[in-house]
Amino acid sequence: MKFLAALLVVLNARLALSSCGHGTVLHPRAAAGEAVELPNFGYGADNGPTNWHGLSADNVLCAAGTNQSPINIDSTIPTEQPGFITMNVAVQDVVFENLGTNVEVVLTGESTIGGRQFALEQFHFHSPSEHLVNGEHFAAEVHLVHVAKDSPEEILVVAMLIEASGTSSVDSFDTLMSNINRIPTPGQTTTVPALDISQLATVANTIPFFNYKGSLTTPPCTEGVTFLVSTKTLPLGVDNFNLLKNVVKGNARFVQRGIPATENVLVSSFRSLPLKVRQESAANASVATTSATERDTVAEAVAAARLRRLTPFHS
Numbered sequence: 403m404k405f406l407a408a409l410l411v412v413l414n415a416r417l418a419l420s421s422c423g424h425g426t427v428l429h430p431r432a433a434a435g436e437a438v439e440l441p442n443f444g445y446g447a448d449n450g451p452t453n454w455h456g457l458s459a460d461n462v463l464c465a466a467g468t469n470q471s472p473i474n475i476d477s478t479i480p481t482e483q484p485g486f487i488t489m490n491v492a493v494q495d496v497v498f499e500n501l502g503t504n505v506e507v508v509l510t511g512e513s514t515i516g517g518r519q520f521a522l523e524q525f526h527f528h529s530p531s532e533h534l535v536n537g538e539h540f541a542a543e544v545h546l547v548h549v550a551k552d553s554p555e556e557i558l559v560v561a562m563l564i565e566a567s568g569t570s571s572v573d574s575f576d577t578l579m580s581n582i583n584r585i586p587t588p589g590q591t592t593t594v595p596a597l598d599i600s601q602l603a604t605v606a607n608t609i610p611f612f613n614y615k616g617s618l619t620t621p622p623c624t625e626g627v628t629f630l631v632s633t634k635t636l637p638l639g640v641d642n643f644n645l646l647k648n649v650v651k652g653n654a655r656f657v658q659r660g661i662p663a664t665e666n667v668l669v670s671s672f673r674s675l676p677l678k679v680r681q682e683s684a685a686n687a688s689v690a691t692t693s694a695t696e697r698d699t700v701a702e703a704v705a706a707a708r709l710r711r712l713t714p715f716h717s
């Protein structure tokens with residue numbers, strides 16, 4: 403399975419459609435002047451997280467991967483001390499894009515994280531939060547997507563949890579939300595002049611972060627992504643939270659851990675189905691792989707995908 407996963411990562415590298423990985427080697431940004439590329443996945447019944455693997459063979463890890471994000475963070479997840487992250491982002495004009503599944507801010511910045519150098523490529527929002535802490539969702543979550551300077555395939559996401567607040571709000575979020583009505587439709591972009599995210603960076607530079615290795619939370623669900631999840635929340639004014647929610651709707655993948663260790667959620671739920679249904683579905687799956695073990699695992703994932711399209715079964 404490891405070999406298959408590694409092979410798929412390589413094959414996916416040039417094909418990926420992902421807002422979480424947008425602007426990285428996994429999903430290079432469209433050149434200046436070209437239309438914004440919109441993903442084919444979403445969060446609905448047909449194109450949502452339980453069927454991302456059914457949208458493209460490139461997305462098989464969304465169903466068969468065993469180290470997926472997001473997760474419910476509990477006491478087993480280690481934390482890094484304040485100062486682990488040093489984010490430096492100059493005041494700059496930024497492009498603010500509506501990607502259909504997300505709104506994304508394209509900017510540049512430098513971060514030193516765990517003593518290594520990273521480039522900040524973009525940040526974007528999920529609502530509600532993708533990560534849970536001890537089972538609790540938050541209003542939203544911002545993903546600051548970094549790539550390692552010495553290894554551009556290596557992706558690190560600084561994820562900061564956001565709470566709606568009646569009394570305070572991060573100023574750069576307010577600036578963005580005051581511009582969000584200029585990009586209500588997928589594919590639209592606008593320029594926000596002189597965005598200053600130093601307030602956000604100061605928080606990131608002075609709090610502990612949970613640290614774990616997972617995956618992109620959007621197709622193709624590529625693994626090996628380092629997640630640093632904030633131990634404290636950032637405030638976003640209620641009115642501005644409602645503006646964000648109005649545009650991104652709901653764009654959080656369900657958590658991927660809390661089931662038998664290192665098993666994919668979809669495969670796990672497939673196992674809970676009656677044996678007869680599993681046998682019939684697995685018999686219909688035809689996937690060329692390199693070993694019986696890999697074939698069985700992927701066949702089950704594919705079968706799980708097909709099950710969603712079956713008419714109600716008789717147990």
Ligand SMILES: [Zn+2]
Pocket residue numbers: 421422526528545619
């Ligand atoms: Zn994301």
